[in-house]
Amino acid sequence: MARSWLDIDPSSDFSLANIPFGIISTPDDPSPHVGIAIGTYVLDLKILASQIGAENLLPDAAQSQTDVFAQPTLNAFAELGRPVHRHVRSQIQHLLSKDTTRPELLKNNVELREKALVPQQRVQMHLPMSIGDYTDFYAGYHHAYAVGVMFRGPQNALQPNYTHLPVGYHGRASSIVVSGTPVRRPVGQILLDPKAEPKQPTVASSRRLDIELELGCFITKSNALGQPVSIGEAEEHVFGYVLLNDWSARDIQTWEYVPLGPFNGKNFATTISPWVVLADALEPFRVKGIENSTPVQEYLKEKKEETVYDIQLEVDLTTPEGNTTTITKTSGKNLMWSFPQMIAHHTLGGCPLRSGDLLGSGTISGPVPEQSGSLLELSEGGKREIQLNGGTESRTFLKDGDTVTLRGFCVGKEGERVGFGECTGRVQG
Amino acid sequence: MARSWLDIDPSSDFSLANIPFGIISTPDDPSPHVGIAIGTYVLDLKILASQIGAENLLPDAAQSQTDVFAQPTLNAFAELGRPVHRHVRSQIQHLLSKDTTRPELLKNNVELREKALVPQQRVQMHLPMSIGDYTDFYAGYHHAYAVGVMFRGPQNALQPNYTHLPVGYHGRASSIVVSGTPVRRPVGQILLDPKAEPKQPTVASSRRLDIELELGCFITKSNALGQPVSIGEAEEHVFGYVLLNDWSARDIQTWEYVPLGPFNGKNFATTISPWVVLADALEPFRVKGIENSTPVQEYLKEKKEETVYDIQLEVDLTTPEGNTTTITKTSGKNLMWSFPQMIAHHTLGGCPLRSGDLLGSGTISGPVPEQSGSLLELSEGGKREIQLNGGTESRTFLKDGDTVTLRGFCVGKEGERVGFGECTGRVQG
Ligand SMILES: [Ca+2]
Ligand SMILES: [Ca+2]
Numbered sequence: 001m002a003r004s005w006l007d008i009d010p011s012s013d014f015s016l017a018n019i020p021f022g023i024i025s026t027p028d029d030p031s032p033h034v035g036i037a038i039g040t041y042v043l044d045l046k047i048l049a050s051q052i053g054a055e056n057l058l059p060d061a062a063q064s065q066t067d068v069f070a071q072p073t074l075n076a077f078a079e080l081g082r083p084v085h086r087h088v089r090s091q092i093q094h095l096l097s098k099d100t101t102r103p104e105l106l107k108n109n110v111e112l113r114e115k116a117l118v119p120q121q122r123v124q125m126h127l128p129m130s131i132g133d134y135t136d137f138y139a140g141y142h143h144a145y146a147v148g149v150m151f152r153g154p155q156n157a158l159q160p161n162y163t164h165l166p167v168g169y170h171g172r173a174s175s176i177v178v179s180g181t182p183v184r185r186p187v188g189q190i191l192l193d194p195k196a197e198p199k200q201p202t203v204a205s206s207r208r209l210d211i212e213l214e215l216g217c218f219i220t221k222s223n224a225l226g227q228p229v230s231i232g233e234a235e236e237h238v239f240g241y242v243l244l245n246d247w248s249a250r251d252i253q254t255w256e257y258v259p260l261g262p263f264n265g266k267n268f269a270t271t272i273s274p275w276v277v278l279a280d281a282l283e284p285f286r287v288k289g290i291e292n293s294t295p296v297q298e299y300l301k302e303k304k305e306e307t308v309y310d311i312q313l314e315v316d317l318t319t320p321e322g323n324t325t326t327i328t329k330t331s332g333k334n335l336m337w338s339f340p341q342m343i344a345h346h347t348l349g350g351c352p353l354r355s356g357d358l359l360g361s362g363t364i365s366g367p368v369p370e371q372s373g374s375l376l377e378l379s380e381g382g383k384r385e386i387q388l389n390g391g392t393e394s395r396t397f398l399k400d401g402d403t404v405t406l407r408g409f410c411v412g413k414e415g416e417r418v419g420f421g422e423c424t425g426r427v428q429g
Numbered sequence: 430m431a432r433s434w435l436d437i438d439p440s441s442d443f444s445l446a447n448i449p450f451g452i453i454s455t456p457d458d459p460s461p462h463v464g465i466a467i468g469t470y471v472l473d474l475k476i477l478a479s480q481i482g483a484e485n486l487l488p489d490a491a492q493s494q495t496d497v498f499a500q501p502t503l504n505a506f507a508e509l510g511r512p513v514h515r516h517v518r519s520q521i522q523h524l525l526s527k528d529t530t531r532p533e534l535l536k537n538n539v540e541l542r543e544k545a546l547v548p549q550q551r552v553q554m555h556l557p558m559s560i561g562d563y564t565d566f567y568a569g570y571h572h573a574y575a576v577g578v579m580f581r582g583p584q585n586a587l588q589p590n591y592t593h594l595p596v597g598y599h600g601r602a603s604s605i606v607v608s609g610t611p612v613r614r615p616v617g618q619i620l621l622d623p624k625a626e627p628k629q630p631t632v633a634s635s636r637r638l639d640i641e642l643e644l645g646c647f648i649t650k651s652n653a654l655g656q657p658v659s660i661g662e663a664e665e666h667v668f669g670y671v672l673l674n675d676w677s678a679r680d681i682q683t684w685e686y687v688p689l690g691p692f693n694g695k696n697f698a699t700t701i702s703p704w705v706v707l708a709d710a711l712e713p714f715r716v717k718g719i720e721n722s723t724p725v726q727e728y729l730k731e732k733k734e735e736t737v738y739d740i741q742l743e744v745d746l747t748t749p750e751g752n753t754t755t756i757t758k759t760s761g762k763n764l765m766w767s768f769p770q771m772i773a774h775h776t777l778g779g780c781p782l783r784s785g786d787l788l789g790s791g792t793i794s795g796p797v798p799e800q801s802g803s804l805l806e807l808s809e810g811g812k813r814e815i816q817l818n819g820g821t822e823s824r825t826f827l828k829d830g831d832t833v834t835l836r837g838f839c840v841g842k843e844g845e846r847v848g849f850g851e852c853t854g855r856v857q858g
């Protein structure tokens with residue numbers, strides 16, 4: 001892997017091997033537009049594209065498209081397709097490489113460097129895409145099993161369909177927010193005494209506010225209504241990945257979710273990280289997912305064996321007083337279904353996925369309880385206190401003022417790090 | 430009610446009392462823009478607004494907004510709010526009235542009439558709004574009960590939450606299509622032998638393709654994330670109504686829907702009628718809904734007793750040979766929850782509804798089986814043949830080549846008719 005002429009700390013998520021795309025606004029240009037993250041900087045692609053010329057950034061066929069970097073979302077860029085993303089990422093890597101063959105473009109162009117490279121703390125991040133539809137899957141087998149036991153007992157923990165298809169449901173696009181957005185604790189109908197008959201709900205603030213550690217996948221190439229995407233084509237429909245926190249009010253969810261699925265227990269906020277890590281940047285980190293002993297249908301069969309990514313995932317909980325505890329560590333490999341399988345299944349009946357649509361993986365938990373991606377699991381349904389650092393405080397579910405931060409990164413063979421940055425949100429009462 | 434100088438058949442859905450809004454394209458102007466339906470004509474508001482001046486169409490505060498009629502969706506017009514819609518509808522009614530005080534504007538302006546009034550058969554209709562999110566409720570009590578019996582038996586037909594809150598789930602916005610769009614029979618996982626153990630799904634075209642007769646409600650005024658809409662304010666958030674056919678593949682749905690709700694069984698197509706009937710046009714037709722003997726929470730209590738509309742609803746099934754049978758007749762009053770209640774519940778936890786978002790009522794069935802809004806009910810779960818006209822053909826579920834047409838209309842005290850036109854789709858194999 002080449003090194004950059006920029007000084008990049010080895011612990012940075014944004015190495016030269018990454019080059020994630022996001023929507024930024026800067027003090028000099030407050031209208032949202034496109035940038036990439038590199039080390040502690042953002043490289044402003046709107047400025048760069050206007051200065052170095054399209055021929056140094058875009059492939060021949062897309063050189064009229066420099067205005068995609070001036071757009072307030074990544075949708076137009078995503079629609080150009082993966083070969084274009086691959087080219088642009090590679091060009092940016094060359095420009096930022098110590099041994100670039102065109103140092104005059106950026107490396108030695110002090111004026112452009114000063115304009116186009118902005119320290120990240122001076123940049124505001126926005127939602128990366130205009131999200132038409134959001135679907136949340138349930139591919140984290142260990143989570144599905146553990147939660148199934150709590151909701152329905154060990155006999156019915158997993159429904160018979162679970163190993164035959166990637167179970168998913170339609171989520172709410174309007175409440176997807178970018179990392180840093182405060183999350184209001186939702187009011188809803190809850191059963192204070194679930195055993196009393198007749199059942200009598202109360203309207204109150206959720207007492208069981210939880211997180212779900214997930215990966216989000218953005219769609220790049222649309223399929224038309226009635227035109228399924230085959231499993232072989234599915235990867236070409238992936239733009240890239242983000243971290244996703246599917247905030248969940250367990251008490252609201254428990255009362256409302258039969259028979260049509262989660263609703264107000266999930267639609268008050270879903271937080272995503274601002275930088276979209278391109279699918280290509282994760283290629284070196286492919287691994288096998290959780291084995292499925294059930295033979296799957298032809299339309300779900302993948303040629304590759306390594307269909308998920310070994311992304312190291314962590315969740316920090318920071319109390320209102322500023323005490324931070326890493327409450328879980330797991331890996332993105334803990335999925336029984338891959339995103340290409342989700343895409344093939346989602347479109348099997350002809351449902352159109354559009355550029356900018358978001359798929360959630362489902363909560364990612366490891367095989368042992370300490371690797372759980374939700375407080376519901378970590379606290380065993382609220383029965384066990386999760387000890388925080390220092391030993392004086394604990395949690396079952398979230399308190400007002402708590403901040404939850406997801407992190408995710410891969411480390412390559414030469415130490416190059418490909419990470420997502422933070423996906424964070426603070427609970428407001 | 431005033432009469433129009435246009436010759437309007439009394440059986441037309443588009444009387445002077447209606448004035449529904451839609452997105453049209455015409456031979457002279459193929460880029461989608463705004464029109465209203467009147468009798469057998471469309472009045473092109475893009476042309477009208479440019480010719481008669483904003484002061485004759487829009488209220489003072491909105492007179493800079495004539496470009497809303499040149500937009501390819503109704504979202505910008507909807508965002509102006511109900512007082513503006515009320516003013517514009519009333520101005521159009523005056524212009525089209527026999528006794529208009531400004532006949533020079535349109536009635537006697539032959540040149541403008543020839544340009545702005547286009548016969549409906551020369552007009553192409555488009556989706557009326559850009560739909561950010563679509564939510565389907567389940568407020569048709571008779572349907573929920575009848576289907577609950579089939580899926581879960583009479584003991585568990587309705588979940589205990591049913592009478593406490595308007596149950597709903599997030600639907601798929603990307604597959605909402607305008608009336609007339611062909612509907613591809615979906616392929617999906619189905620259990621050919623549901624009783625065999627272990628359960629073994631097959632991938633095949635749905636054998637149980639069904640319809641759901643629903644009303645759709647478009648949102649006009651957005652609420653911010655974290656800001657619930659109170660039941661008292663909810664009506665001001667309604668733009669208007671359409672007919673909605675929630676095509677459903679029952680065999681796919683049955684296998685996939687536990688535990689997270691319907692997915693591929695519903696996301697292959699949802700058809701809506703093209704004309705949005707403004708909330709004001711339905712005001713005269715308010716009636717009481719289905720009584721709910723459970724005391725509801727304060728946030729769901731309405732001041733008005735008459736919270737739903739007595740819309741006469743009918744469904745026609747036309748065979749590939751052109752034989753048409755009206756398979757059901759029911760009324761929009763057969764709802765246990767009103768749209769304002771759905772809005773208050775949907776936003777209770779802070780979920781933002783945006784202008785252009787769509788809410789479905791849930792399938793509307795009357796109290797007796799012949800008034801059912803789905804084939805699932807009419808055929809008693811596929812066990813009974815529904816006889817078609819002529820007596821030689823019958824259906825349980827839909828065959829390839831069948832066309833399903835929903836119709837809906839109200840008839841006022843003086844015979845004035847406020848209707849939706851058609852919501853139609855033909856099944857393709
Ligand atoms: Ca989830
Ligand atoms: Ca429905």
Ligand SMILES: [Mg+2]
Pocket residue numbers: 171245246247266267268269270
């Ligand atoms: Mg969520």
Ligand SMILES: [Mg+2]
Pocket residue numbers: 600674675676695696697698699
């Ligand atoms: Mg549908």
Ligand code: NI
Pocket residue numbers: 001002003
């Ligand atoms: Ni290298």
